[in-house]
Amino acid sequence: MPEDLDFSGRTVLVTGGAQGIGRAIVEAFALRGAHVVIADLQLPQAQALADELSGQACQVEAVCVDLADTTAVFERVQDLEQRLGRLDILVHNAGYFPLTPFAEITPAILERTLAVNLSALFWLTQAALPMFRRQGQGCVLATSSVTGPRVAYPGLSHYAASKAGVNGFIRNAALELAGYNVRVNGVEPGMIATPAMGNLGNEQLNETIATRVPLGRLGKPADIAGAMLFLASDLATYITGQTLVVDGGSTLREV
Numbered sequence: 001m002p003e004d005l006d007f008s009g010r011t012v013l014v015t016g017g018a019q020g021i022g023r024a025i026v027e028a029f030a031l032r033g034a035h036v037v038i039a040d041l042q043l044p045q046a047q048a049l050a051d052e053l054s055g056q057a058c059q060v061e062a063v064c065v066d067l068a069d070t071t072a073v074f075e076r077v078q079d080l081e082q083r084l085g086r087l088d089i090l091v092h093n094a095g096y097f098p099l100t101p102f103a104e105i106t107p108a109i110l111e112r113t114l115a116v117n118l119s120a121l122f123w124l125t126q127a128a129l130p131m132f133r134r135q136g137q138g139c140v141l142a143t144s145s146v147t148g149p150r151v152a153y154p155g156l157s158h159y160a161a162s163k164a165g166v167n168g169f170i171r172n173a174a175l176e177l178a179g180y181n182v183r184v185n186g187v188e189p190g191m192i193a194t195p196a197m198g199n200l201g202n203e204q205l206n207e208t209i210a211t212r213v214p215l216g217r218l219g220k221p222a223d224i225a226g227a228m229l230f231l232a233s234d235l236a237t238y239i240t241g242q243t244l245v246v247d248g249g250s251t252l253r254e255v
Helices: 020-030 043-054 070-084 107-135 157-180 195-199 203-211 221-232
Strands: 011-015 035-040 059-064 089-092 138-143 182-189 243-246
Touching: 011 020, 011 070, 011 107, 020 035, 020 043, 020 059, 020 221, 035 043, 035 070, 043 059, 059 070, 070 107, 089 107, 089 221, 107 138, 107 157, 107 182, 138 157, 138 221, 157 182, 182 221, 221 243
Parallel strands: 011 035, 011 089, 035 059, 089 138, 138 182, 182 243
Antiparallel strands: none
């Protein structure tokens, strides 16, 4: 394993790590020596992944948290601090995006979308900051999206707004936390083949979308995990306040 991608001795918290992109992120860090904590609302799935990776001599544990509950977010990070004593890398990957036409977005849908996708990123980072400051460094990573910051998709106005906010957070938090040697970056996935793709349509629609991607395929969760590994690694110690687009070239076309 390249030394730059060896995460032995580091603790990583991954939200939404039970499936899809989050699962790939958990696997990527765990298989490279990190102690990974999966924080997910779907505890049985998260625990099954933790058990599977633990069987491969990895250090992985699962905890349940509703990221729309601010108090629960702080309690979960504080529990991690009490048990493990440190947090090196925070990855906020969990997302909420029920496909909903604009006129049908309710206060409940909008509030939960913003709470899970955006507000939780604030509270997770605030909760982790005392550990980062004590350690003299820290890394915050967020799964953003091309939807919102760069392009639009029908039925996802609430999601697009939340992800545009995530990118704003990344830039501003990076500036404010740089003095503590805390780096803040993100990845903007395009269309990635995950269970969540079913939220957008059937398999035929997914195949049609794939034909429109310049690289000729939907992305894989591992494509996003690879970008996260790079941004968290010692190869990226001078990178902060940035987002890396991983979309197979989908946003390159002007028309």
